[in-house]
Amino acid sequence: MKHIRSTFVAAAVLAIGxxxxxxxxxxxxxxxxxPQAQDREGRPAGQAETSYLPVAGTEKLANVVAxxxxxxxxxxxxxxxxxxxxxxxxxxxxxxxLMCRGKAIQEGVRxxxxxxxxxxxxxxxxxxxxxxxxxxxxxxxxxxxxHQAEGGMLFPKFHIEEIQRQEQRDLTRFDLDFDLPxxxxxxxxxxxxxxTV
Numbered sequence: 001m002k003h004i005r006s007t008f009v010a011a012a013v014l015a016i017g018x019x020x021x022x023x024x025x026x027x028x029x030x031x032x033x034x035p036q037a038q039d040r041e042g043r044p045a046g047q048a049e050t051s052y053l054p055v056a057g058t059e060k061l062a063n064v065v066a067x068x069x070x071x072x073x074x075x076x077x078x079x080x081x082x083x084x085x086x087x088x089x090x091x092x093x094x095x096x097x098l099m100c101r102g103k104a105i106q107e108g109v110r111x112x113x114x115x116x117x118x119x120x121x122x123x124x125x126x127x128x129x130x131x132x133x134x135x136x137x138x139x140x141x142x143x144x145x146x147h148q149a150e151g152g153m154l155f156p157k158f159h160i161e162e163i164q165r166q167e168q169r170d171l172t173r174f175d176l177d178f179d180l181p182x183x184x185x186x187x188x189x190x191x192x193x194x195x196t197v
Contacts, residue, residue: 051149068150068175079146079179086112086139091183103187111139146179154178158188 057064083089088111093104113122114135122135130136145151155163156178160171 065174072175072177075147075175076177076179082144083179086137086141086143088112089181089184091181093183099187100191101187104183106184111137113137146176150175152176156180156182156185156188158182162188 088108092106092108094107097105097107099105109119113119114137117135122130122137125133125135146154152173154173154176155171163169163171
């Protein structure tokens, strides 16, 4: 126990010493960018782009909301174009196959192939040939979030409406809408089947 305590104390002393040395080595005459010298997204002017969010945002919330509301139509248009490029999103319910409460299940292969390519012709190629000719179906690639930089959860309209009804909480986002068509989604609420093992 004494060994653990002495190790902890030594680590704390080293950490304090490192911070003290770091502060002492700073150039007091060197000033960072002024608060006014920032780009549209609140980064200091001249700072390289990064995937890391700033620890302390400086842009006013009202500006963030206005900027993201303005960008929303373009973000949704881009995501829909991506979905349309990769998948057949048409509503083609399977005949006689329904979910538990009667919603239709979609049928058919929905991944789109590159132009002038069929599944039969694709099956005759080696993996190397598919790679070289860039014929891998994009529908099998990971599907990005509609706004990858922001992320966050998105809910279908029926889910938002039900939570609003039951809990008076509005899960609607000002910057994004759910991007997948309703006919591809399960019934709401999805059933839970309890079985014995």
